Amino acid sequence: MRANPFSAKPIEPSDVELLVGRTQLMADLRQHLRFGSPRLMILLGERGSGRTSILQALSNLSSTSYPFTFYPETTPAQTLLNEMYCRIAGYDTPSSTNTLVEEMVAKLQGFSGDLPLISFDFPGVSGAELAQVFERISPVLGRLRALVIVALTPAQLSTWSENLQTQFDITEPLSDFDARTTRALIDQRMRKVSKDAWPIQQSVLEQTLSQTGGRPSRLVRYLRDLIDAERGASTSFTRKSEMLEAMNLEPNDAKNRMSPTVEPLEALDSETDVIDESEIEFDWDAPEMEPEIEESFPEEPVDNEAAVDESEPEFELPAFEIEEETPDEEDSVGGAILRMEPGTEPPPVSQHAFGGLTQRHRTASVEIGIENALRPKSIGPLTAKPDPTMRMPEEKPQLESEETTFWAADSLPEPEPLPEPEPLPEPTPVMDPVAAKAIGESLRKTAPAPSSSTLPLDFQRVSSLSDAEISIVEAAIAREVSPSDSALQAYLSVGRPRLSQIFNGLHKAGILTVRKKGRTRLFRISDQAKAHFTDGHMEA
Incomplete structure (x- = not known):
């Protein structure tokens, strides 16, 4: 055997001889094609019953075939x-x-000979x-000269309306294979790859039909796995047997260990176990039992002093003087102190041209921030407080009328006038502006x-x-x-920064x-x- 002859794919038009079990149906369809009997037909069958294989084989018997197997999603x-x-x-x-329709009708009308085959298969x-x-x-x-x-x-057919179904000739549902058709399928497939036939055992054939139900697609896959298992390939059969062997199950000999004969069970004698309550005699005149009274013992007086003495004695721990050790300087920092030798210190931070001005500005900003932070903030509206300097009259107010409670003071002390601020002294110029x-x-x-x-005066600079600079000197004079x-x-x-420089x-x-x-x-x-400028140190 050159290869596994059982393939689950549909039969191709070139392998029409592999189609079995559909002889009468294929003869009827071939008759329609040959004698030019256009019609609309429905090939009815379950999935896996061989509908696609029938259409593929029928296309080989027709001179012109137009199969459509891809369903368009948009505007189908x-x-x-x-x-x-x-x-x-x-x-x-x-x-x-x-x-479009008229041209198709005219085109098919011009064909002679067998009818064209137009098939639709969208499972x-x-x-x-x-x-x-x-x-x-x-x-x-319906207008086309073709077998559709x-x-x-x-x-799928159950969802079609009755009016639509009446436009088509519906075939009988495709039947599943029996034992005779299955043997014919095996012989046809084996003849294609080997000269030797496969004398399949009846038990294997029955097992195959029971597992697949005679459905052609399932039947072919089952036979394919049988061939692969015989050739050592991993299939569902080999995986199942390997799993059972790995489980190492012992044979079930429970039936062998059972006794061949079963002894009948004896009936239980209820008279020996059951006691008749009517035969029990009760003595109703027996006196009732009185409850026993427990003897009471006098309580012994408790001596409080003895209780105190019997308590555990208290011990005082001896006082130990703990000397306070001065922590070592090296231990306080967690290790040795790093000391730099003279001349190995890092260089000081270089000061740029505006270093002094920048430092003064930073210091002033910090001072302003601290001053604002320490300044108390007022929360909510300000509340009025009485003036302790104001003296109210001690005389009782005179009521002008008994019906009113309003009164007015004769006179109020006038507030003392605030002292006038002293005028600021006018700055005296250092020199007469004209002379400057x-x-x-x-x-x-x-x-x-x-x-x-x-003198520290830099005459070269002057x-x-x-x-x-001369304008500044004029103003400074x-x-x-x-x-x-x-x-x-x-x-x-x-x-200001440039002027400060x-x-x-x-x-x-x-x-x-x-x-x-x-x-x-x-x-x-x-x-x-000033002395240099006014002493006449000027060249004429």
Whole structure:
């Protein structure tokens, strides 16, 4: 045997000789094709009964066959008509359905010889949906010169209306195989792959029919598994036998251990066990038993002192003096202390040009935040409090009328006037503004000559002042100025940080002096610079 001849797939048109058990049905259908008897037919049979194999084998007996086995999901009726036109008339499908139908009818009318076969096989589609489709296309199918066969199951056919069923010739339901047909199936299949026949035992054949019910598809699969099991392949038979062997079941010998004869059971003698209550005599005159009285014993007095003495004696623990040990410095930090050798310390943090200004700004922000945090916050509306300085008259009010309770005081003490604030003293300029202006003009025209002096005034710096610095010197000669001066910032078109840098540079050069008033720094001309500018150290 070259291969396993039992395959569960439907019979192909080239294997028409493998079809068994449907001889009369195939003869009738072949007669319709040969003698040109167009009709609509329903091939009725359960799933697995061989409907698809019959249609495949019948297509081999027809000169022209148009099988449709794929069901379209969208607009199935129109799609099936378009597919029929493409296979019958051509691929240039007309846009009009009426034109499409007329061209198909004309095309099939021109055929001579055997009738074409048009078959529809949709086993997975519900009968109700198929009924809707064939309600629409059955008038078109009835006009075609062809044998139209629709394969249906009894469940699908039951959903079709009676009017629709009357348009089709319904075949008898396909029957299951019996023992004779099964032997014919085995012989036909074995003849295709082997010269030797398979003399199947009657017991195996009966077991096969009992397991499959004679349904062709189940029968073929069962025979396929039998062949595979004989060849050593893993099948349902081999898996079942391997499972039983793995369970290692002992044979059931319970029937052998049973006695061949069964002894009859003897009836129980109830007279020996049952006592007649009427024969029991009771003595109704017996005196009643009195309950026993327990003897009472006098309670012994309890000596409280003895109870106290008998209690467990109290012991005092000896006092131990615990010396407080001073924790070692190394143990307090959990290990040895890391000490750096001289010269191995990390380098200090580098200060950039604005380091001092940034630090002062950060310190001021922290101080402002702490001050705001410590300031008490008022919650809710403010409540009025009496003024302890106000004195109310001690005289009783005189009522003008007995019917009213309102009264008014003759006089109220007038509040003491608040003292007038003292006028703030006007700031006295350090120098006459006119003289300051003159000094500034002279600085712009001629640079002062450097002279040898031990004063901290930087004469080299004085000789190279810029216009902005000269303007600041002019203002510092006339009055005290600060980097926050808005007029000076607007005049020089600079901000406070830049103006503060210029002031600091002039201060380091000894040109300006500074004093701090609160958080404000006030700059003025230094005595050395003032003396230098006014003593005539200017080149003509």
